[in-house]
Amino acid sequence: MSLLRYDVTTGDWIIFAPERALRPSRQPPEKRPAATPALCPFCPGQEAMTTKEVFRISQPSGDGWLVRVIANKFPALRIEDDNHRVEEGRLFRRMGGCGAHEVLIESPDHEVYLGHQPTEQIERILSTLHFRFNDLMQDRRIQSIIIFKNHGEGAGTSIRHPHCQIIAMPVVPRLLRLKHRVAVDYFDQTGRCLYCDILDDELAAGDRLLVENEHYAAVLPYASHVPYQIRLFPKQRQASFGRADSRTFRALAEILKTVLLKLHFGLSDPDYNMTLNTVPRGDEDEEYFNWHIDILPRLTNPAGFELGSGMAINIVLPEEACRNLRRVAV
Numbered sequence: 001m002s003l004l005r006y007d008v009t010t011g012d013w014i015i016f017a018p019e020r021a022l023r024p025s026r027q028p029p030e031k032r033p034a035a036t037p038a039l040c041p042f043c044p045g046q047e048a049m050t051t052k053e054v055f056r057i058s059q060p061s062g063d064g065w066l067v068r069v070i071a072n073k074f075p076a077l078r079i080e081d082d083n084h085r086v087e088e089g090r091l092f093r094r095m096g097g098c099g100a101h102e103v104l105i106e107s108p109d110h111e112v113y114l115g116h117q118p119t120e121q122i123e124r125i126l127s128t129l130h131f132r133f134n135d136l137m138q139d140r141r142i143q144s145i146i147i148f149k150n151h152g153e154g155a156g157t158s159i160r161h162p163h164c165q166i167i168a169m170p171v172v173p174r175l176l177r178l179k180h181r182v183a184v185d186y187f188d189q190t191g192r193c194l195y196c197d198i199l200d201d202e203l204a205a206g207d208r209l210l211v212e213n214e215h216y217a218a219v220l221p222y223a224s225h226v227p228y229q230i231r232l233f234p235k236q237r238q239a240s241f242g243r244a245d246s247r248t249f250r251a252l253a254e255i256l257k258t259v260l261l262k263l264h265f266g267l268s269d270p271d272y273n274m275t276l277n278t279v280p281r282g283d284e285d286e287e288y289f290n291w292h293i294d295i296l297p298r299l300t301n302p303a304g305f306e307l308g309s310g311m312a313i314n315i316v317l318p319e320e321a322c323r324n325l326r327r328v329a330v
Helices: 018-022 119-136 174-190 194-205 246-266 304-309 318-326
Strands: 003-007 012-016 053-058 065-071 085-087 093-096 100-105 144-151 163-169 209-212 216-219 230-234 272-277 292-297
Touching: 012 174, 053 119, 065 119, 100 119, 119 144, 119 163, 119 246, 174 194, 194 209, 194 216, 194 230, 209 246, 209 318, 216 246, 230 246, 246 292, 246 318
Parallel strands: none
Antiparallel strands: 003 012, 003 093, 053 065, 065 100, 085 093, 100 163, 144 163, 144 272, 209 216, 216 230, 230 292, 272 292
């Protein structure tokens, strides 16, 4: 059973999920699921190897599927658990591991990474994430949702078949609360959305703008935390991904495909993490935020200074990184 414990020294909740120790990446190599399609639980024909199916987009013929969503076999949080809070003395507080943990299998093809998928398939994936986000938010216990993708063992993936994950939580993590608080303060001072102003200034400066289209832009942030960090912004402000206009997802798919291909060919298929940043429950219609996607290549490893201070050391200026990626033909 999962549970959350509150860290009074940081103001954050910590998820304890002992069952995740059984994930394939934590098992001896001889016990891990085979990387070949023949025994991959995410490949067509192996559906019985996975947990219950939550959602699918079927082939037009009805024979097979294009996208599947399943419950994570080793969940960090469970929809069946409760969110009851228990005080254990003055400083110790815990709650049940209430939430949801889903896996979106990006396509039937075991070998095709997200950036190499056809644009229409990437659009299906985005639309499915949008649908699952809104469906999970129907549960009033859920306060925030994290959508993320781990690409490569160095980024934390345990099954090679391309997939991404959704974790719905009964709390708002401290880092997200901090980002939202900074954006709220900026809005209170200026009456403007911080992330909209950042995008406007990046578009005006141009030296960190990687690619754009009518609806979205990809930039390398001025204060990038890691080398070659890329942030995708919608040009039309919307605080919540759940309220995003799905009619623009084809444009988002196009720009996401371009960005991932540039990273793939420009940096020799680096491991990376991708996260979708959005507001918590209750702030969906607020004007202080604009949802966005961060892509964080794992080209360096945080060490003692980074872990002890919370500060990042970046070895590549974003202007240089942007120039390098612009030269990559896709």
